Amino acid sequence: MADNGSGQDFHDAEDPRLASLDQRLERARRDEAKRTGVVRDDGEAGYQLGNRVLAALIGSLVGSALIGWLIDRWFGTTPWALIVALFLGIAVAFRQIIRLTTKRPE
Numbered sequence: 001m002a003d004n005g006s007g008q009d010f011h012d013a014e015d016p017r018l019a020s021l022d023q024r025l026e027r028a029r030r031d032e033a034k035r036t037g038v039v040r041d042d043g044e045a046g047y048q049l050g051n052r053v054l055a056a057l058i059g060s061l062v063g064s065a066l067i068g069w070l071i072d073r074w075f076g077t078t079p080w081a082l083i084v085a086l087f088l089g090i091a092v093a094f095r096q097i098i099r100l101t102t103k104r105p106e
Contacts (some may be wrong), residue, residue, distance in 0.1 A: 053097050056100065060090070060093035061090065065082065067087075068084065069082050
């Protein structure tokens with residue numbers, strides 16, 4: 001029996017209006033969380049991770065090649081600084097990719 005004394009207990013009855021309202025509220029909460037950026041869509045998160053991995057790989061290689069080439073030009077060590085810088089750039093790129101792709105459980 002209900003505590004308010006009406007004689008009806010609505011806790012056990014399944015009201016389709018309440019179920020529909022719960023579904024709409026949950027959908028609205030998810031949409032609001034996506035809109036504000038609290039929760040990201042899985043497809044979008046994968047796309048963003050791929051872009052970050054690609055940027056880390058290209059940025060590390062191009063940056064290290066440029067630095068190695070400049071050192072070669074300044075000090076006259078023609079291919080050696082470029083080769084060493086490229087290997088360092090590859091190592092940095094892989095380290096960044098590993099950091100980006102491994103997540104700690106929350």
